[in-house]
Amino acid sequence: MSQLWTITRREFAGYFSTPLAFVFIVVFLLANGLATFYLGAWFEMGQADLTSFFMFHPWLYLFFLPAISMRLWAEERRNGSIELLLTLPVPLSAIVLGKYFAALAFSALALALTFPVWISVNFLGDPDNGVILASYLGSLMLAGGYLAIGSCLSALTRNQVIAFVISVVACFLFTVSGAPLVLDIFRSWAPQVLTDTLASFSLLTHFRAITGGVIDFRDLVFFVTLIGVFLVATMIIVDMKKGEGA
Amino acid sequence: MIEVQHLVKKFGDFTAVNDLSFAVESGQVMGFLGPNGAGKSTTMKMITGFLRPTAGTARIAGIDICDNPLAAQTQLGYLPEGAPAWPDMTPRQFLDFITRIRGLDKSAARQAMIRAIGMTELHGVLDQPIDTLSKGYRRRVGLAQAIVHDPDVLVMDEPTDGLDPNQKFQVRQAIEEMAAHKAIIISTHILEEVDAICSHAMIIDRGEIVAEGTPSALAARSRFFGAVSLTLDTQLLERACKVLDGIDNSRYEVVTRGVETVISVFADTAQAPATDLLAHVRDLISQQEWPVRALALETGRLDDVFGTLTRKPRPLADTANVADGGGA
Numbered sequence: 001m002s003q004l005w006t007i008t009r010r011e012f013a014g015y016f017s018t019p020l021a022f023v024f025i026v027v028f029l030l031a032n033g034l035a036t037f038y039l040g041a042w043f044e045m046g047q048a049d050l051t052s053f054f055m056f057h058p059w060l061y062l063f064f065l066p067a068i069s070m071r072l073w074a075e076e077r078r079n080g081s082i083e084l085l086l087t088l089p090v091p092l093s094a095i096v097l098g099k100y101f102a103a104l105a106f107s108a109l110a111l112a113l114t115f116p117v118w119i120s121v122n123f124l125g126d127p128d129n130g131v132i133l134a135s136y137l138g139s140l141m142l143a144g145g146y147l148a149i150g151s152c153l154s155a156l157t158r159n160q161v162i163a164f165v166i167s168v169v170a171c172f173l174f175t176v177s178g179a180p181l182v183l184d185i186f187r188s189w190a191p192q193v194l195t196d197t198l199a200s201f202s203l204l205t206h207f208r209a210i211t212g213g214v215i216d217f218r219d220l221v222f223f224v225t226l227i228g229v230f231l232v233a234t235m236i237i238v239d240m241k242k243g244e245g246a
Numbered sequence: 247m248i249e250v251q252h253l254v255k256k257f258g259d260f261t262a263v264n265d266l267s268f269a270v271e272s273g274q275v276m277g278f279l280g281p282n283g284a285g286k287s288t289t290m291k292m293i294t295g296f297l298r299p300t301a302g303t304a305r306i307a308g309i310d311i312c313d314n315p316l317a318a319q320t321q322l323g324y325l326p327e328g329a330p331a332w333p334d335m336t337p338r339q340f341l342d343f344i345t346r347i348r349g350l351d352k353s354a355a356r357q358a359m360i361r362a363i364g365m366t367e368l369h370g371v372l373d374q375p376i377d378t379l380s381k382g383y384r385r386r387v388g389l390a391q392a393i394v395h396d397p398d399v400l401v402m403d404e405p406t407d408g409l410d411p412n413q414k415f416q417v418r419q420a421i422e423e424m425a426a427h428k429a430i431i432i433s434t435h436i437l438e439e440v441d442a443i444c445s446h447a448m449i450i451d452r453g454e455i456v457a458e459g460t461p462s463a464l465a466a467r468s469r470f471f472g473a474v475s476l477t478l479d480t481q482l483l484e485r486a487c488k489v490l491d492g493i494d495n496s497r498y499e500v501v502t503r504g505v506e507t508v509i510s511v512f513a514d515t516a517q518a519p520a521t522d523l524l525a526h527v528r529d530l531i532s533q534q535e536w537p538v539r540a541l542a543l544e545t546g547r548l549d550d551v552f553g554t555l556t557r558k559p560r561p562l563a564d565t566a567n568v569a570d571g572g573g574a
Contacts, residue, residue: 006346010332017334017375080330084391087294087326088347089319243298244257 003090007098008105015068015106025110028064032114035060049127053117054135054211058175058204061146066167068106069150070160072099073238077158086242096234100151107143111136131213138210141223145203146171148230155237171203178202247272247399247429248293252302255288255453262288264453265302270429270446272398275421277444277461278433281556285453286433287327290403293431294324306399320348323397325405329388333377337368337387340376341394348395362394365420382413389417393424400430406439418443437548441465447548451556465546468554474527475510477540483507489530496523506539 015021032053036042040052076082085095121127150167157163176182178199186195199205203226206219248270255263263285270276278286291297293304295315304311306318331340341362345355363369366386371379376387385408392400405421406414414436421430421443434440440447440461448458457464465471478486480502486509490498495514500507513523524543531538 003347003349006343010335010343013339014332014334079333080326080328081332083291083296083326084324084330087296087319087322087324088344089316090347091316242296 004094004098004101007090007095008101011099011102012105015102021106024064024067025113028060028110029113031060031064032056033117036117047125050117050121050132050135051211053114054139057139058142058207061143062168062171062175064110065107065143065146066150066164066171068103069147069167070154070163072103072151073155073234074157074160074163078160086238092235092239096151096231096238100147100231100234103147103151104140104144107147108140111139111143128213131211134213134215135211137215138207138219141210141220142203142207145174145223145226145230148227148234149174152230152234152237155234155241175202175204178204178206178208247307248276248431249305250289250293250302251304253289253292253299253304254301255285255292255297256300262453263292263299266450266453266455267302268448268455268458270431272429273426274446275425275430275432275444277440277447278431278450279435279437279440279447279552280433280450281435284450284556286450287403288453289450290324290401290431290433291326294322294326294401295319296326321398323392323395323400325388325392325400325402327403328407329385331376331384331387331391334375336373336375337363337379337390338372340387341390344391344394350395358394358396361396362390365393365423366390367416381408382410385409385413386417389420393420398428400424400428402430402432404433404435406434406436414439437552440548449552449555456555457551461548462545464551465548468544468546468548468550469512470510470544470550471546472523473510473512473544474524475508475540475542475544476527476531476538477506477508478536478538480505480507482536483509485534486536489534490527493523493526493530510544 035056036053040056042052045052073082076085086092118132121132122129146167149170150163153167153170154160154163156166179202183195183199186198200222203223206222209216209219250266250268253263253266254261266285266289268276278289280286288297292299293306293311295311295318299312303313307321309318309321311318335343338359341359342355345358350358363372366389368383368386368390371383376384379387385405389402389405392402402421406417409417418439421432424430425443425445432439432444444461446458447461447464449456449464457467476486483500483502487498487500490496490509490511493511496511497514498509498511500509502508511523511527524541528541531541
């Protein structure tokens with residue numbers, strides 16, 4: 001347990017060793033603001049809620065989170081430090097989880113720094129803070145899902161750019177499978193069961209359910225399962241590479 | 247302390263390590279020699295648990311690295327090839343991380359860090375990010391990491407690679423200081439290093455052991471072993487050759503370096519003991535009154551043995567250093 005904490009702490013501190021982390025957070029906040037106010041037309045809506053703020057998160061995360069997760073393993077491989085890490089007497093699970101939690105904590109920090117939006121909406125109107133809290137939780141879950149997928153794919157390669165691109169593609173597929181546009185295509189010919197199954201695999205479907213203000217146990221189970229599956233897959237890939245010699 | 251048993255590693259069709267077995271006891275320093283791609287790094291990666299062997303295993307202090315990697319790695323210090331570290335950390339943060347991860351308690355960690363920093367002389371750079379350090383310092387940071395928990399078994403892949411002569415000397419001194427109560431494996435292709443610090447040496451080529459023994463025993467396998475070499479002025483060469491032609495059952499080789507020439511005289515037959523040849527040459531020198539700069543009975547040359555054993559033609563595909571994919 002203390003090893004897990006040690007690794008998480010080191011990884012988290014690693015994000016702030018360069019100004020890149022700050023640039024990342026600033027750009028993320030700016031993009032968030034632009035999406036909310038221009039694309040989401042938050043003021044024009046005249047409603048005291050954060051729907052137009054949260055509705056863009058899946059699409060923003062699609063690019064921002066693979067940028068965080070791409071370095072998780074690819075960089076260690078390129079740098080050679082993976083050899084150091086994997087020959088220390090630490091269980092692989094602690095390394096995989098430690099790296100993941102650090103990435104999640106960093107994303108959570110970026111998300112938490114959007115608090116002025118929440119203050120503004122409370123200042124301007126009388127929003128349902130329960131829904132907003134649920135939405136923040138949903139947003140964090142969504143980030144967790146993307147990061148787990150990204151962690152797994154980063155373990156496949158030593159090239160961060162490749163890790164980024166395949167993570168964006170994978171996250172995109174896991175998102176659009178719940179978008180009405182895609183579902184309509186299937187709906188026209190496929191049986192209802194297939195369409196529903198497809199939609200149920202989408203992070204978008206479950207994210208929307210939570211940001212709707214209803215924290216359904218099944219949505220949480222979905223996210224936790226997805227994260228678990230991809231972290232276990234990360235472990236399997238890292239372990240497999242020990243046999244291959246890469 | 248280290249027992250390697252029938253270790254095999256294959257990368258696809260390429261056999262990087264082929265049925266390697268050896269043991270290193272506490273107090274021994276085993277020098278691992280071999281050309282690039284011979285399987286040195288791959289073997290070390292398997293001993294330390296970074297790579298899984300295709301067959302065979304290694305035991306660290308009696309613990310099987312494949313069956314119980316964490317317990318084995320606890321006993322182990324490892325300096326991977328190229329001394330990788332996290333470039334954003336300072337040596338202090340880095341060593342602090344290692345002691346924490348290895349579970350040293352606070353006061354033990356403090357003591358351990360002071361000792362490791364002292365041995366590797368890192369005082370001056372403790373708070374500079376590792377990626378701003380020179381190659382020599384980085385290597386020493388890697389070394390400090392490997393020894394900070396005072397492990398019984400130490401595996402170091404080219405610990406002095408890329409260091410200047412002074413730094414090499416320091417690292418060798420650090421290894422010698424620790425050698426008495428540890429089992430150490432180092433890989434190197436610097437042959438003088440083997441003479442300087444190794445109690446045992448092993449030459450491997452294409453994943454197989456081609457020779458092993460003490461450095462002097464290995465060197466004795468050289469054709470130079472027992473030869474008499476004399477160093478004199480190049481001007482004297484012609485006269486010297488005439489006289490040397492007169493010795494029965496012998497031949498000689500000449501290597502000229504500017505004003506200095508080294509003549510190695512070999513006994514043609516194994517009948518006469520080498521000391522007889524030496525005495526003979528010495529007599530000739532005193533008769534002729536040559537100003538000889540040096541006269542020595544050769545104890546053999548490791549580089550010569552290394553070359554003879556490993557300079558066999560190899561198929562092109564084999565020369566690719568597949569084994570070093572992780573660290574190159």
